[in-house]
Amino acid sequence: MDARIASIYRHPVKGFTPERLTAATLEAGACFPCDRLYAVEDGPSGFDPAAPAHISKMKFTVLAKIPAVAKARTAYDETTGVFSARAEGAPDFAGDLRTDAGRAGLEAWLTTLLDGEIKGPLKVVEGPGAYRFMDSRSGYVSIVNLASVRDLSRRIGRDLDPLRFRANLYVEGWPAWVENDWTGRTLTLGGATAEVLKPIVRCAATHVDPTTAERDVELVKALFDTYGHMFCGIYLNVTRGGAVGEGDGVAVG
Numbered sequence: 001m002d003a004r005i006a007s008i009y010r011h012p013v014k015g016f017t018p019e020r021l022t023a024a025t026l027e028a029g030a031c032f033p034c035d036r037l038y039a040v041e042d043g044p045s046g047f048d049p050a051a052p053a054h055i056s057k058m059k060f061t062v063l064a065k066i067p068a069v070a071k072a073r074t075a076y077d078e079t080t081g082v083f084s085a086r087a088e089g090a091p092d093f094a095g096d097l098r099t100d101a102g103r104a105g106l107e108a109w110l111t112t113l114l115d116g117e118i119k120g121p122l123k124v125v126e127g128p129g130a131y132r133f134m135d136s137r138s139g140y141v142s143i144v145n146l147a148s149v150r151d152l153s154r155r156i157g158r159d160l161d162p163l164r165f166r167a168n169l170y171v172e173g174w175p176a177w178v179e180n181d182w183t184g185r186t187l188t189l190g191g192a193t194a195e196v197l198k199p200i201v202r203c204a205a206t207h208v209d210p211t212t213a214e215r216d217v218e219l220v221k222a223l224f225d226t227y228g229h230m231f232c233g234i235y236l237n238v239t240r241g242g243a244v245g246e247g248d249g250v251a252v253g
Contacts, residue, residue: 001173001174001175001251001252002173002249003171003172003173003174003249003250003251003252004171004172004173004247004248004249004250005169005170005171005189005190005244005245005246005247005248005249005250006146006170006171006172006246007020007169007170007246008020008021008022008023008024008168008169008170008244008245008246009021009163009166009167009168009169009170010024010032010033010034010035010168011035011036011166012034012035012036012037012038012074012076012078012083013036013037013038013039013040013074013076013083013097013124014036014038014039014040014057014060014062014133015039015040015057015060015061015062015063015069016069016072016074016085017072017073017074017075018163018166018210019075019076022245022246023243023244023245023246024168024243024244024245025241025242025243025244026141026189026192026194026238026241026242026243026244027238027241028238028239028240028241029140029237029238029239030130030140030238030241031130031132031134031140031141032140032141032142032168034076034078035132035168036127036132036133036134037076037126037127037132037133038083038097038124038125038126038127038133039060039061039124039125039127039133040060040061040106040107040110040122040123040124040125041059041060041061041122041123041124041125042059042060042061042065042066042118042119042120042122043059043118043119043120043121044123045059045060045125046059047059047125049125049126049127049128050128052127052128052129052131054134054137055133057135057203057205060133061110061114061118061122062205063204063205063208063210064203064204064205064207064208065204066114066117066118067207067208067213067214067215068113068114068117068213069114069213070208070209070210070211070212070213071087071088071113071213072085072086072087072110072113073085073086073087074086076097080096081096081097081098081099081102082094082095082096082097082102083095083096083097083102083106085106085109085110087113090109090112090113091109093105093106093109097124097126098126103123103124106124107121107122107123107124110122135203136198136200136235138197138198138235138237139197139200139235140197140235140236140237140238141168141169141194141235141236141237141238142166142167142168142169142200142233142234142235142236143167143168143169143170143171143179143187143233143234143236144162144165144167144169144170144171144232144233145171145174145176145177145178145179145233146162146170146171146172147172147173147174147175147176148174148176148177148179148232148233149162149165149232150176151176151177152219152222152223152226152232155222155226156217156222156226158217160217160219161209161210161211163210164205164206164208164209164210164219165200165202165206165232165233166205167233169189169244171250173250177227179196179199179233179234180199180229180231180234182196182234182252183196183197183198183199184196185252185253186239186252186253187236187250187251187252187253188249188250188251188253189242189244189248189250190242190243190244190245190248190249191242191243191244191248192238192240192241192242192243192244193238193239193240193242194236194237194238194239194240195236195237195239196234196235196236197234197235197236197237198234198235199229199231199233199234199235200231200232200233200234200235201230201231202219202220202223202230202231202232203220204220206219206220206232207219207220219232
């Protein structure tokens with residue numbers, strides 16, 4: 001199959017704006033770089049940075065729980081640690097999330113933006129060391145097959161923005177849904193190699209239009225009613241690190 005990486009994204013703060021990259025360097029056994037570095041607790045989550053363990057996404061300000069999160073347009077500067085955010089009708093925010101003041105500023109800004117939607121209090125938390133706030137305990141890097149998204153769009157009669165699925169890599173050139181049967185297989189992506197861990201089971205986050213912040217289609221139900229599964233995308237474990245870039249080939253072993 002002649003397949004290639006069509007686009008690359010990271011999500012520095014869990015639940016917030018995907019940031020497009022032209023290239024990234026994957027490391028063996030690690031999550032995608034600068035992905036889900038931070039999360040925002042909606043009330044105490046029980047997360048202990050001294051003993052980090054997987055925590056349900058529903059403890060945080062995520063689309064599956066609070067569609068209004070998509071009203072914020074955010075960006076992260078990994079060199080300075082500055083996270084910026086803007087939303088219609090709100091003042092712009094910028095703060096260094098490595099500092100108490102920067103985290104407190106984002107908490108206050110989001111509390112106003114999400115008024116009436118949160119339990120609170122909001123608290124920005126950082127993943128210590130290599131820990132990241134992933135939805136899956138073993139999901140390190142995620143890929144979505146664009147042909148699968150197009151097939152689902154055709155079946156339900158509406159165009160779907162692939163960014164609903166919040167993947168790191170979007171691939172063009174595979175037949176629709178072929179990826180669901182690849183658990184245990186090897187992928188070569190640009191200069192990196194990875195093992196397919198499992199298909200990604202989708203949740204209500206995909207119901208939210210990332211542009212309008214409206215919950216407008218029940219995609220989990222649509223997946224099950226149409227195909228008998230709730231998958232879209234696959235999780236990978238990088239086994240040999242290397243650079244990946246837009247346009248790089250993807251081969252299945």
